[in-house]
Amino acid sequence: MSTTGAHHGSALSLQVYAPRPPPSALPFAPAAAPSRVLAAQASTSHCCAGADTSALLCTHRFRTSWASLGAEPGPCTPSASSITAPSPPHRSWAAGRRRRLAAAPPAAAASSSSSASFSAPGRRGGGAANSDDEDSPAWGAGSSGSGSGSDGEGGRSASSSSCVVLTTQDEDTISSIITGLSAGSVSIIRLSGTDAVPIALKAFRPGGRFRIGWKPASHRVYYGTAVDGDENVLDEVLLLVMLSPRSYTAEDVVEFHCHGGGVCAGRVQRALIEAGARPAKPGEFTLRAFLNGRLDLAQAESVSELVGARTAAAADSALAGLRGGVGAAVSGMRRQCLDLLAELEARLDFDEDLPPIDVPALKGQIEAIQAGIEQALRTARAGSLLRRGLQVAIVGRPNVGKSSLLNAWTNSDRAIVTEIAGTTRDVLEAQLSVGGVPVTLLDTAGIRDSTDLVERIGVERSQAAAAAADVVIMVVDGAEGWTDADAEIYRSLWGDGPGSATCRVRGPALLVANKDDLRAQAAAPAGVAANGAGGATASSDEQAPLPLPLLAKETFTATVRTSAFNRKGLEALDAALLGLAGAPQLAASGGVSWAVNERQAEALVRSHEALMRLSESVAADLPLDFWTIDLRAALLALGEVSGDEVAEEVLDNVFSRFCIGK
Numbered sequence: 001m002s003t004t005g006a007h008h009g010s011a012l013s014l015q016v017y018a019p020r021p022p023p024s025a026l027p028f029a030p031a032a033a034p035s036r037v038l039a040a041q042a043s044t045s046h047c048c049a050g051a052d053t054s055a056l057l058c059t060h061r062f063r064t065s066w067a068s069l070g071a072e073p074g075p076c077t078p079s080a081s082s083i084t085a086p087s088p089p090h091r092s093w094a095a096g097r098r099r100r101l102a103a104a105p106p107a108a109a110a111s112s113s114s115s116a117s118f119s120a121p122g123r124r125g126g127g128a129a130n131s132d133d134e135d136s137p138a139w140g141a142g143s144s145g146s147g148s149g150s151d152g153e154g155g156r157s158a159s160s161s162s163c164v165v166l167t168t169q170d171e172d173t174i175s176s177i178i179t180g181l182s183a184g185s186v187s188i189i190r191l192s193g194t195d196a197v198p199i200a201l202k203a204f205r206p207g208g209r210f211r212i213g214w215k216p217a218s219h220r221v222y223y224g225t226a227v228d229g230d231e232n233v234l235d236e237v238l239l240l241v242m243l244s245p246r247s248y249t250a251e252d253v254v255e256f257h258c259h260g261g262g263v264c265a266g267r268v269q270r271a272l273i274e275a276g277a278r279p280a281k282p283g284e285f286t287l288r289a290f291l292n293g294r295l296d297l298a299q300a301e302s303v304s305e306l307v308g309a310r311t312a313a314a315a316d317s318a319l320a321g322l323r324g325g326v327g328a329a330v331s332g333m334r335r336q337c338l339d340l341l342a343e344l345e346a347r348l349d350f351d352e353d354l355p356p357i358d359v360p361a362l363k364g365q366i367e368a369i370q371a372g373i374e375q376a377l378r379t380a381r382a383g384s385l386l387r388r389g390l391q392v393a394i395v396g397r398p399n400v401g402k403s404s405l406l407n408a409w410t411n412s413d414r415a416i417v418t419e420i421a422g423t424t425r426d427v428l429e430a431q432l433s434v435g436g437v438p439v440t441l442l443d444t445a446g447i448r449d450s451t452d453l454v455e456r457i458g459v460e461r462s463q464a465a466a467a468a469a470d471v472v473i474m475v476v477d478g479a480e481g482w483t484d485a486d487a488e489i490y491r492s493l494w495g496d497g498p499g500s501a502t503c504r505v506r507g508p509a510l511l512v513a514n515k516d517d518l519r520a521q522a523a524a525p526a527g528v529a530a531n532g533a534g535g536a537t538a539s540s541d542e543q544a545p546l547p548l549p550l551l552a553k554e555t556f557t558a559t560v561r562t563s564a565f566n567r568k569g570l571e572a573l574d575a576a577l578l579g580l581a582g583a584p585q586l587a588a589s590g591g592v593s594w595a596v597n598e599r600q601a602e603a604l605v606r607s608h609e610a611l612m613r614l615s616e617s618v619a620a621d622l623p624l625d626f627w628t629i630d631l632r633a634a635l636l637a638l639g640e641v642s643g644d645e646v647a648e649e650v651l652d653n654v655f656s657r658f659c660i661g662k
């Protein structure tokens with residue numbers, strides 16, 4: 001039963017079970033034990049203790065010491081799968097919701113960076129076997145392994161006696177207004193947990209004729225009223241029940257669809273809390289979906305990104321991630337690593353019974369995995385741009401058309417425009433999407449010396465905005481060209497140039513030569529009518545470079561000629577901005593598929609580095625033990641991306657960024 005209104009400090013706790021196999025369970029007497037038995041024990045104990053950060057090294061030490069004692073391999077079948085496939089996972093569902101996370105495979109035992117890592121369940125094609133997923137490929141079913149899995153007798157499968165259990169500490173049924181409190185015609189309150197249906201029925205009265213003892217069927221919608229404990233009607237509602245496992249969280253889920261606006265939803269939510277639910281924490285529904293194996297970690301992160309998407313391209317990218325893009329790519333790489341590991345482990349334990357390792361083929365496999373990682377990493381920049389967007393400050397002297405440019409670019413009248421120099425006094429923001437990248441434009445006060453206190457403060461704010469922006473666009477009057485006043489502004493922001501001690505701007509910069517229509521008018525041959533629509537602009541002249549001092553030439557990555565007046569040059573500005581931000585492919589396609597986020601990219605980089613070390617060990621012909629150490633590190637890092645191997649604090653970090661109700 002749920003704990004009414006109970007709040008727990010942490011949604012998660014990590015428990016580690018490390019029963020050691022009794023000596024009789026070991027297939028070999030210690031005196032004759034092959035190195036693999038002891039290696040497995042060492043690995044198990046260190047993993048379970050969660051304190052030793054060098055389980056792998058320890059495994060290696062045991063191997064070496066037994067090798068030096070001249071221990072011979074025992075009479076096991078020399079197949080890779082028999083060595084690496086664990087026993088069926090140990091089921092341990094104690095009271096409370098608890099994710100039984102698969103027995104720590106060698107990769108988990110290799111955890112060196114986190115105090116406690118675990119293998120999440122339900123990963124498609126992943127390394128960790130789900131307890132509900134008996135027929136899914138078990139851990140370590142290597143390419144060479146055609147055997148029937150674990151022989152169930154010690155060996156490396158002894159590590160399966162260690163398991164890590166993640167639990168939410170309670171069986172609370174949680175509830176939240178998942179549509180937020182803003183105005184809208186419908187608000188939805190979601191309940192999730194074992195008692196979702198009984199709690200919902202305390203607060204729901206079906207309309208029409210229903211028998212006493214009526215229970216709603218799964219995936220049907222019922223009309224009725226929501227009531228409080230005193231049977232006061234709170235709202236007319238629709239009730240939707242989604243029984244486990246066919247729901248977002250894979251638990252029993254009930255939704256009340258009530259009238260929007262916040263008041264009705266708030267009253268229904270209160271009634272549900274009184275009936276025994278507790279308010280959900282940010283991201284708790286999605287956390288449960290992850291813990292119940294409904295989503296992998298990368299998919300869970302995509303949910304948050306989809307909700308927070310600011311442009312269609314960002315939403316497309318998040319959706320591609322939610323549909324399994326990142327997870328599928330990483331699972332493929334993990335499988336390749338596991339196959340390799342199985343090959344190497346087999347050689348370690350049964351060297352004499354197996355043909356020697358095909359080193360060129362091995363190198364090819366390592367390179368293939370690295371290429372996959374590099375390909376995934378190439379999406380990181382686009383992903384970061386789509387998620388975070390760019391902050392772009394428009395600076396320059398008064399009256400060059402900064403505010404006009406912002407209005408033209410955002411197709412709005414956001415900023416006041418007059419011919420009076422010093423019109424803009426404060427920093428003004430406007431949003432737009434450039435090739436799918438969410439851009440925040442900052443229009444600033446024209447920079448000049450002024451005795452006016454308000455204007456002086458405005459100028460200081462302009463300089464601060466330029467210093468903090470991701471990209472700075474300096475606007476000059478294209479008809480007048482680069483003037484002494486522009487040079488003065490340049491010095492005030494870039495000092496002796498980018499990278500110099502006097503430079504205040506950290507981001508890259510573009511130069512915009514605005515009022516190109518006036519320049520075209522001036523250049524128009526006599527007799528050609530130059531109209532306000534810019535019809536006289538000589539196309540050959542549009543790209544004419546603006547004469548600039550050398551330092552400025554080096555500072556501005558591109559110069560774009562625009563006319564805010566007749567909206568010319570804006571596409572070139574889009575392209576220049578995207579090129580500068582490192583996202584030309586976004587400009588070309590208008591969107592991207594899945595992209596890795598910073599957390600995933602960091603883990604992928606670690607995996608790539610481990611594979612580099614592996615390649616070096618292979619090239620240096622170091623003992624096989626060294627190879628497996630790096631391969632396991634690569635495997636572990638890949639598991640962190642999908643959540644197959646992840647530390648509790650990483651989960652805390654990921655889910656704390658979710659909004660309430662997701």
Ligand SMILES: Nc1nc2c(ncn2[C@@H]2O[C@H](COP(=O)(O)OP(=O)(O)OP(=O)(O)O)[C@@H](O)[C@H]2O)c(=O)[nH]1
Nearest residue numbers: 398399400401402403404422423424446515564565
């Ligand atoms: N012909 C022409 N006039 C322009 C163009 N852009 C701006 N202007 C005019 O230039 C004047 C100043 O424009 P603003 O956009 O207010 O200039 P600003 O740089 O924001 O000026 P401050 O806010 O004072 O710093 C207005 O009269 C605009 O109509 C352009 O591309 N062509």
Ligand SMILES: [Mg+2]
Nearest residue numbers: 402403423424
């Ligand atoms: Mg202005």
